[in-house]
Amino acid sequence: MSINLYKMQYTVDERGYYGEFGGAWIPEMMYTNINELKHRYLEIMEEESFRKEFDELMKDYVGRPSPLYYARRLSEKYGSHIYLKREDLNHTGSHKLNNTIGQILLALKLGKTRIIAETGAGQHGLATATVCALKGLKCVVYMGALDVKRQDPNVRKMKMLGAEVIPVHSGNKTLKDATNEAMRDWISHPEDTHYIIGSVVGPHPYPDMVARFQSVISAEMKKQLAEKTGSELPKRVLACVGGGSNAAGAFYHYLDHPEVELIGVEAAGLGVDTKETAATLAVGSPGVLHAARTILMQNHDGQVTEPYSISAGLDYPGIGPLHAHLFKTGRARYLNATDEETLRAVLLLTQLEGIIPALESAHALAALEKISLQPNEISVICLSGRGDKDMQTYLDYFGY
Amino acid sequence: MNMTGKVMSLKPALMENHMQNRIDDLFREKDKNILSVYFTAGYPNLGDTATIIRLLEENGADLIEVGMPFSDPTADGPTIQASSDQALKNGMTLEILFEQLSDIRSHVKIPLVLMGYINPVLQYGVEKFCRQCSRTGIDGIILPDLPPDEFSLNYQEVFKANNLHNIYLITPQTPDSRILEIDRLSTGFIYMVSSSSTTGAGKKVSDFSREYFSRVKNLKLQHPQVIGFGISDRETFENACQYAHGAIIGSAFVKALQQPDPLEVIISRFVAGITGTEDREG
Numbered sequence: 001m002s003i004n005l006y007k008m009q010y011t012v013d014e015r016g017y018y019g020e021f022g023g024a025w026i027p028e029m030m031y032t033n034i035n036e037l038k039h040r041y042l043e044i045m046e047e048e049s050f051r052k053e054f055d056e057l058m059k060d061y062v063g064r065p066s067p068l069y070y071a072r073r074l075s076e077k078y079g080s081h082i083y084l085k086r087e088d089l090n091h092t093g094s095h096k097l098n099n100t101i102g103q104i105l106l107a108l109k110l111g112k113t114r115i116i117a118e119t120g121a122g123q124h125g126l127a128t129a130t131v132c133a134l135k136g137l138k139c140v141v142y143m144g145a146l147d148v149k150r151q152d153p154n155v156r157k158m159k160m161l162g163a164e165v166i167p168v169h170s171g172n173k174t175l176k177d178a179t180n181e182a183m184r185d186w187i188s189h190p191e192d193t194h195y196i197i198g199s200v201v202g203p204h205p206y207p208d209m210v211a212r213f214q215s216v217i218s219a220e221m222k223k224q225l226a227e228k229t230g231s232e233l234p235k236r237v238l239a240c241v242g243g244g245s246n247a248a249g250a251f252y253h254y255l256d257h258p259e260v261e262l263i264g265v266e267a268a269g270l271g272v273d274t275k276e277t278a279a280t281l282a283v284g285s286p287g288v289l290h291a292a293r294t295i296l297m298q299n300h301d302g303q304v305t306e307p308y309s310i311s312a313g314l315d316y317p318g319i320g321p322l323h324a325h326l327f328k329t330g331r332a333r334y335l336n337a338t339d340e341e342t343l344r345a346v347l348l349l350t351q352l353e354g355i356i357p358a359l360e361s362a363h364a365l366a367a368l369e370k371i372s373l374q375p376n377e378i379s380v381i382c383l384s385g386r387g388d389k390d391m392q393t394y395l396d397y398f399g400y
Numbered sequence: 401m402n403m404t405g406k407v408m409s410l411k412p413a414l415m416e417n418h419m420q421n422r423i424d425d426l427f428r429e430k431d432k433n434i435l436s437v438y439f440t441a442g443y444p445n446l447g448d449t450a451t452i453i454r455l456l457e458e459n460g461a462d463l464i465e466v467g468m469p470f471s472d473p474t475a476d477g478p479t480i481q482a483s484s485d486q487a488l489k490n491g492m493t494l495e496i497l498f499e500q501l502s503d504i505r506s507h508v509k510i511p512l513v514l515m516g517y518i519n520p521v522l523q524y525g526v527e528k529f530c531r532q533c534s535r536t537g538i539d540g541i542i543l544p545d546l547p548p549d550e551f552s553l554n555y556q557e558v559f560k561a562n563n564l565h566n567i568y569l570i571t572p573q574t575p576d577s578r579i580l581e582i583d584r585l586s587t588g589f590i591y592m593v594s595s596s597s598t599t600g601a602g603k604k605v606s607d608f609s610r611e612y613f614s615r616v617k618n619l620k621l622q623h624p625q626v627i628g629f630g631i632s633d634r635e636t637f638e639n640a641c642q643y644a645h646g647a648i649i650g651s652a653f654v655k656a657l658q659q660p661d662p663l664e665v666i667i668s669r670f671v672a673g674i675t676g677t678e679d680r681e682g
Contacts, residue, residue: 015549025518027475027544028569029593031578170481176472183474188597190573287519289472291545301493302523303471 010255010322010331016204017293019328021321024203025291029187033195036110038205044109045102045212057101058216061134062090064098066217068224068380073352080373083234084383085221087246088357094385095214095246096127100196102213104131107194114138114193118182120147120175120242121313121360122154123385124198129163139163142181144174147312154389172306175242175316179290199243200320203291207248207320214249221380222253235377236261239384240363241334242278242314244323246384251332262332264323265367267309267360271338278307279336280319281327289318295327310339310393311359313385337366343397345369346387358385359393419563422511422539423588426462427624427645434646435460435637435675436626437653438515440467440483441500442492444657449500451663457510459671463626465542465648466501468494468516475544477600479651494524498532505537513567515542526555530562540565540588548585560587567591572612576619583621592616592627592644599629600651613643637674649674 016022016038026034044050058064067086075082087095100117107115115137119125125141132139141158145167148155158165171177179201186195200207200214222232237254239247241264254260266279277283280297289296289304297305297317309315326332337345345365350356357365361384373379387394394400426434437456441449449466456464469484469492476484504512514533521529521543533541541564546555551566559566565588570579572595583590592613616625627640628648640647656670657663 023550024547025545025550026547028547028574029475029544029571029596031547031571032573032575170485171471180472180474184477184598187475190571190596287522288517288545289519290474298519298523300523301495302520303488304519305471 010325012204012208016208018207018322018325020286021292021294021324021328022204022207023293025288025293026203027187029190030183030203030291033186033190034203037209040110041106041205041209044106047109050105050109054102054105058098062097062101064090064216065220065224066090068221068228070228071353074349077348077352078368078373079375081376081378082368083225083378083380084355085217085250085380087217087382087384088355088361088386092123092127092130093388094123094127094358095217095249095382096124096198097130098216098249099198099210099213099245100124100127100131103194103196103209104135104137107137107196108135110194112192112194114140114189115196116140116142116182116185116193117196117198118142118175118178119198120144120178120315121311121358121385122147122151122158122389123313123358125158125163125165126154126161128196128198129158129161132163133161140185141165142168142178142185144172144178145169146173147175147178150393151312151389152392174307174312176304176307176318183290199245200248200322201243201290201292201294201318207292207322210245211248211252211322214245215252217246217249217382218251218253221250225378225380229378233257233260234380236263236379237382238263238265238364238367238379239382240265240267240314240360241319241323242267242316242360243318244320246382248320248322250380250382251326255331258331262326263367263371264332264334265363266334266336267311267314267342267363268336268338269308269310272336276308278309278315278317280307280317281323281334282336284317284319286324292321294318294321295324310342311363313358313360314363335367335370337363337370341366341369346394347398355383356387356394357383358387359390361385421563421565421588422509423463423513423565426511427589430462431624431645433641433675434462434626435671436463436465436628436646436648437461437671438465438467438648438650439653439657440469440480440487441497442469442487442490443483443654444486446487446490446492446496447500448663449497450504452657452667453504453508453512455663455667456671457508459668460675461510461671462646463511463513465513465515465650466497468497468514468520470517470520473517475598477598477651479600479654483654494520494529498536501536501538511539512537513540513542514538518543518546527558530558530564533564534562538564540567542567542569542591544569548582552585569593570616572596576615579616579619579621583619583623586623589624589626589645590621591648592625594627594629594631594640597629617643634674
């Protein structure tokens with residue numbers, strides 16, 4: 001149940017493509033590692049010993065299944081039924097641990113002894129540092145210098161867990177730059193190192209592998225919805241999208257159910273009509289970023305432009321190739337929410353439900369204002385993370 | 401690709417219909433100590449591109465790799481990253497680069513190769529890019545993030561039609577079977593990445609894996625090999641040349657371009673420092 005292995009309509013082909021998006025546009029220096037991963041990830045994920053340990057850790061360490069919570073007061077406010085998939089209640093406070101548990105077990109099977117990761121908000125870095133502590137592996141986390149500043153609590157947690165956090169000073173000093181630097185590290189350490197990419201981005205097989213690890217989210221949603229409502233299919237599923245891993249997980253088991261509306265919510269920053277935005281699908285065009293053909297923010301000369309969002313986890317100029325494909329085919333719809341709309345949604349959820357969400361996840365909540373909700377419909381929002389790491393931003397903005 | 405990682409299904413580059421290419425001419429005339437120099441177009445100043453090419457040729461470089469700057473050069477170390485950033489800040493684009501090179505063949509005879517990343521080329525349009533290269537007198541292209549399978553599937557024909565060599569990289573991790581396959585797909589020469597690193601890592605050739613160099617030598621490839629990454633001075637250049645037909649100097653030259661002297665002085669001093677005989681005699 002926890003890892004999906006069957007072929008679906010929206011699965012990658014053997015070259016790692018979702019339609020026209022994906023592939024492995026890697027320099028030769030990454031070939032051996034990517035090739036090994038490509039040929040072994042499915043086989044390893046199917047091994048009995050892998051599945052057993054993965055399932056056990058998901059249950060006893062991550063705390064799965066995460067609750068599907070009926071948000072009564074939020075539902076009343078919008079005059080419709082709203083459920084929250086509580087990924088924020090996972091150990092380490094977000095959905096990111098689903099993927100890092102999977103990848104650390106995979107790395108051990110591949111005989112790797114050193115782990116590297118990129119991080120934006122620090123949630124993926126934290127989840128990686130956590131599994132490295134759990135398994136006793138060396139951990140190096142690359143993080144944009146700007147993000148190191150704005151996500152200080154996560155930086156300190158990673159260090160306490162024994163990880164080395166390397167601030168990246170190139171570019172905008174955010175997630176894209178951290179990813180560049182992690183790729184350079186992997187090029188320089190091809191033998192002993194596994195790169196745990198935190199989202200459904202990067203070269204094949206990462207987008208597919210990470211989506212499969214995160215697919216536990218929608219696998220549980222189906223079961224929980226069936227128990228609570230009698231049907232495993234909601235009217236719609238909403239999730240925030242940076243690279244798009246929690247959305248990929250929340251959409252996964254609904255992709256082949258066209259009657260379920262899938263809505264991804266990007267970070268508009270100050271607005272999609274300004275330069276200060278991270279809403280890739282709203283302003284981007286096809287190209288190659290971080291070794292995948294996808295949609296990205298770029299100028300006419302093919303230089304990647306710098307994104308902006310208040311949320312470090314969504315502050316990325318690309319998007320996973322699965323989402324580019326869902327966007328292109330119309331299978332999913334992509335909205336966006338500005339910094340301000342998001343902060344309003346943070347306060348709304350906090351005061352209606354007693355849940356302080358992460359800035360990233362609050363983008364999905366903000367989209368409730370932008371769609372027409374009918375009284376008898378059921379919407380599920382993937383609440384991908386909790387707001388502890390964003391408290392300083394919230395306190396500064398709201399003035400408490 | 402099949403399960404062993406070989407590129408089996410791909411057609412070899414056709415060797416017939418062989419048009420003349422300056423890269424082939426170079427390797428026919430000179431089979432050792434080939435000095436290839438990389439620099440980033442538009443650095444240190446936007447207008448320096450053609451001047452640097454001319455001065456490199458005058459001072460004895462055999463081949464020049466002109467870097468097309470990119471915002472996210474993931475295979476490059478700090479020196480070339482910084483030069484790319486500066487070149488982009490200076491306003492460099494592919495459009496401008498082709499303008500700067502439009503007249504280059506009236507005074508430069510040695511082979512010219514453009515090196516960069518795939519995304520700007522995709523936005524420019526691959527076919528238009530190849531036509532422009534051919535018109536300008538470019539002989540080869542190095543795009544590290546354009547892997548053999550994507551190239552063979554989509555771009556091989558248009559490269560060939562424009563008489564452009566596509567130069568592949570191999571690394572110490574590349575298995576023998578794949579090296580042979582890359583040799584089969586290659587045209588021009590093979591770029592041998594000296595060690596596991598990004599550009600400019602500055603390890604000495606003596607520290608490099610001699611096992612790797614001898615292994616490649618023993619494969620008796622049909623295309624000449626040029627060693628790059630970490631070649632920075634006369635010692636590392638000469639060492640690398642013992643194992644291959646030549647070597648590529650990139651970061652060390654880009655660093656030299658930061659010196660306050662006129663380009664004439666910097667480039668003449670730099671190339672003499674690598675190949676000049678006067679130091680040795682003196």
